[in-house]
Amino acid sequence: MRPDPEQKIDIKAIPAWRITGGLGSLFWWFVPVVYGFFALGGVAERWPVILLTVLVVLNTILQASIIPSIRWRRWSYQIDKHEIYLQHGIFIIRRTLIPVNRIQHVDTRQGPIMRSFDLSSVTITTAATTHEIPALNDEVADEVRNRISDLARAADQDV
Amino acid sequence: MKSETESQISPEQPTRMSEPRRQHPVAALTSTLRTLRELLIPLVLVFFLGGGRDDGLFSNPYYISIFLTFLLVAGVMQWMRFTYRVEDDELRIEYGLLVRKRSYIPRHRIQVIDISSGILQRMFGLVSLNVQTAGGGAEEARISALTIEDARWIKENLSRDDSAEKQAALGDGTEAKEKPKPEYRLSWNTLFLAGTTSGSFGVALSIVGTLFAQMNVVMDDDVILEIIDSFAGTSATFFITIGIGLIFIAWILSIVGTILSYANFEIYKRPKELLISRGLFEKRQITIPYSRIQAVRIQEGILRQPIGYCTLYVDSAGYGDQSGRSTVLFPMLKLKDAKEFISTMVPDYSREIDLVTPPARALRRYIIRTMIPFAALIGLFYWLFPFGHWALLTIPVAVTLGYYRYRAAAAGHDDDTITIRYRNLAKTTAFVKRHRVQSVSGWDNWFQRRRGLKSLTVNIASSDTGASFSALDFEEDTVLDYVEWVEPNYLSKPRAESNEVGEKPDSDKTSSAERLLDPGF
Numbered sequence A: 001m002r003p004d005p006e007q008k009i010d011i012k013a014i015p016a017w018r019i020t021g022g023l024g025s026l027f028w029w030f031v032p033v034v035y036g037f038f039a040l041g042g043v044a045e046r047w048p049v050i051l052l053t054v055l056v057v058l059n060t061i062l063q064a065s066i067i068p069s070i071r072w073r074r075w076s077y078q079i080d081k082h083e084i085y086l087q088h089g090i091f092i093i094r095r096t097l098i099p100v101n102r103i104q105h106v107d108t109r110q111g112p113i114m115r116s117f118d119l120s121s122v123t124i125t126t127a128a129t130t131h132e133i134p135a136l137n138d139e140v141a142d143e144v145r146n147r148i149s150d151l152a153r154a155a156d157q158d159v
Numbered sequence B: 001m002k003s004e005t006e007s008q009i010s011p012e013q014p015t016r017m018s019e020p021r022r023q024h025p026v027a028a029l030t031s032t033l034r035t036l037r038e039l040l041i042p043l044v045l046v047f048f049l050g051g052g053r054d055d056g057l058f059s060n061p062y063y064i065s066i067f068l069t070f071l072l073v074a075g076v077m078q079w080m081r082f083t084y085r086v087e088d089d090e091l092r093i094e095y096g097l098l099v100r101k102r103s104y105i106p107r108h109r110i111q112v113i114d115i116s117s118g119i120l121q122r123m124f125g126l127v128s129l130n131v132q133t134a135g136g137g138a139e140e141a142r143i144s145a146l147t148i149e150d151a152r153w154i155k156e157n158l159s160r161d162d163s164a165e166k167q168a169a170l171g172d173g174t175e176a177k178e179k180p181k182p183e184y185r186l187s188w189n190t191l192f193l194a195g196t197t198s199g200s201f202g203v204a205l206s207i208v209g210t211l212f213a214q215m216n217v218v219m220d221d222d223v224i225l226e227i228i229d230s231f232a233g234t235s236a237t238f239f240i241t242i243g244i245g246l247i248f249i250a251w252i253l254s255i256v257g258t259i260l261s262y263a264n265f266e267i268y269k270r271p272k273e274l275l276i277s278r279g280l281f282e283k284r285q286i287t288i289p290y291s292r293i294q295a296v297r298i299q300e301g302i303l304r305q306p307i308g309y310c311t312l313y314v315d316s317a318g319y320g321d322q323s324g325r326s327t328v329l330f331p332m333l334k335l336k337d338a339k340e341f342i343s344t345m346v347p348d349y350s351r352e353i354d355l356v357t358p359p360a361r362a363l364r365r366y367i368i369r370t371m372i373p374f375a376a377l378i379g380l381f382y383w384l385f386p387f388g389h390w391a392l393l394t395i396p397v398a399v400t401l402g403y404y405r406y407r408a409a410a411a412g413h414d415d416d417t418i419t420i421r422y423r424n425l426a427k428t429t430a431f432v433k434r435h436r437v438q439s440v441s442g443w444d445n446w447f448q449r450r451r452g453l454k455s456l457t458v459n460i461a462s463s464d465t466g467a468s469f470s471a472l473d474f475e476e477d478t479v480l481d482y483v484e485w486v487e488p489n490y491l492s493k494p495r496a497e498s499n500e501v502g503e504k505p506d507s508d509k510t511s512s513a514e515r516l517l518d519p520g521f
Helices: A013-040 A047-064 A066-074 A112-116 A138-158 B002-009 B026-038 B040-050 B061-081 B119-123 B148-158 B164-169 B188-196 B201-213 B221-230 B235-262 B335-345 B360-384 B388-408 B446-451 B476-485 B493-500 B507-517
Strands: A076-079 A083-088 A093-099 A103-109 A119-126 A130-137 B083-087 B090-095 B101-106 B110-116 B126-133 B141-147 B266-269 B273-278 B284-289 B293-300 B309-316 B325-334 B410-413 B417-423 B427-433 B437-444 B453-460 B467-475
Touching (some): A013 A130, A047 A066, A076 A138, A083 A130, A093 B476, A112 A119, A119 A138, A130 A138, B026 B061, B061 B090, B083 B148, B090 B141, B110 B148, B110 B284, B126 B284, B141 B148, B188 B235, B273 B325, B284 B309, B293 B335, B293 B467, B360 B446, B360 B467, B410 B467, B410 B476, B453 B476, B467 B476
Antiparallel strands (some): A076 A083, A083 A093, A093 B437, A103 A119, A119 A130, B083 B090, B110 B126, B126 B141, B273 B284, B293 B427, B309 B325, B417 B427, B453 B467
C-alpha cells in the first residue's frame, strides 16, 4: 500500500488557525445568549443555559488550543505527475485522490488573517468536487498552483 | 436549393411553406394551458396555504376569471405573433409579444424532428412538431398546432440526409410508426406494476398529508368534528384509520403519476446517443450522448426487489446550457433481464466484476448507523404523542434494515470499471468508469480505525453538485487499493512497486486477492 503523502503544510498554520478557529467559534456564543433571553423571560427552562454556555466555551478553548495542532499534524499532501493525494481530518481522517486529468482549475486564495502570516490556500476544482490545501507559505502556494496547472495541461494533451 | 429540395422530395407541396404562416388557432389554447400548468404549483400553494381566508385573492371567482381571461388573451396574442416558415433549408420561427425573436434553425443542425399530439391536438386532428438541435435544451423549437400534412412536409424537408434510419421511417403512415423501432419499450402491464411499486409513494404521501392538514381551510370546523365523532372508537384507532386512508390515496396518486410520466416509454439506440421517449399526454424526449454518461445504476426498490424487478438509471454530465442529471434509463425491468439490457443499450457498462463485501465485524456498525435516525424519530414520537411508545416497535425494523444494508454492501473493480453496491432503502448497484471518477476518498473515523475498517467514496460529475457512491466499513487494505485504482497509471504500477518497496510484505496484495475470490466475505 501507498505510504502517507509526503508534504506537510506550513507550521505557521497552527497559530493562524488558533486565531481563525477561536474567532470563528465565537459565532456559537449567540446560541446560549439568545436562549438565555428566553429563559430570563420565563419562556424556557433555565438549566440548558449553563449546559450550552459550557459547550460553546469549551469549543472556543479547543479551537484556540489543541485542535489546530491536531489538524496540522494530520494534514499532508503529495503532487505526483498523474494524481494528487491529500490526507487530513481530525475525527474522520480522509485520504483523497484527485486524478490530474480531471482537474478543471486551480487557484490560490488568502483571507486577512492568513495574509498576516504570509499563508495562502490552494483550491483544486473538478467537475464534481472542490478540494483545498490550506495554509501554505505564499511562495509555496504559488509554486503548487503553477505545478498543478502545468500538470493538468500536460495531462489534457495526453488524453 | 430550396426549390430543388422540394421538387425532389415532395413535388405535390407547393412553395407555400416559404410564406410565414401561423399555427392553427388551437395553439392559442395550448399555450394558455401550458402557462397555466407552469403556474400550477404556485397557484395550488397560494390557494391552500395563503388564500383560504375570505380576503384571499383566489377565493373570489371574479378574480379567478380575470386571471384566466388575462392568460387567454396572452395566449391569443402569442399565437398571433408566432409565425413559421421553411426557407433556404432553414426552419424560421418568429415570435414574441414585446421583443420580436427570430429563431432560424438550419437543416444541418437539426437532430430530431418529433411529431406528436396531445388531447387538444387530437380533437382537431392536428399535431405538434418539436425540433431538437445538437446543443439540446435552449435551441429547440416547437410548433404547437399544425396539420399533419404540414408537419410531415417539414419533417421530410428538414431531416438530415445522413440519418438513414429517419429517412427509412419516413414512408410509414401514422405518427407512432414514423420512427425507427425502439430497442425496448414498456408494456402497459409492467407500467401498472411500476406504478403500484413506485418509490414516489413517500412524496405523494407528504403531499396528501399537507392537503389533509389544510382541510380546515376548505371545510368547516363543525363538519370535521362530526367526521371525527363518527369514528367513535379510541383515538389510536381513529389515527390508524386516517393513516391507512392517506396511504391508500397516496398510493393511487403515485400510480397515476407513474403512468402519466412513463406511459409509452421507449428507448432507441443511435450510433452516438440514446433516445428516450415517454409520457402519456405530454410526450418527453430525452437524448443522452454516450460520451456524457458518467455512471449507470441498477436500483432495486424495496417494493420491487421482492418481485424481482429493478429500475435502471444513468447519470450524465451537463453540456451546453443543459445541466447534468440523473435519468431513468428504463423504469421497470426484470432484474435478470438487466444484464442483457445493459449489454444492448450501454455495452461499455456490461461487466462481470468480482465483488468484495465488508468483513463480519462491520455488521455492528451497519446496524448502529441505521438505528441512529430511528432513535431520533422514536424520541420525538415518544415526546409528542400519548401513544408514542408504539414507536419502539420500529427498533426491530431498524435492526433488520441495518442487517440488509450490510448484506447489500459490496464493491469490486476490473481494469477500467468500478462497481459499488449499497442500500439505503433501495438496493443500488452503480457502475463507474475509471476515467469518469472526479475524485476518490478513503476515510475512517475513530471507531472505524479501532476496528481496522475504512470507507470509500467515489465522486462523479452528475447534476450541478456532483454525485457520489460510498462503500462503507470495508477492510482498510481493500479501500486503499480502490483509492489507488483511480490513479491513471494504476495498471502499470503494482509490478513496479512490489519490486521497489522491499519492506512492505507482499502479503497485503495476496490477501486482498484472496478476498476477491473468497465467496465467504
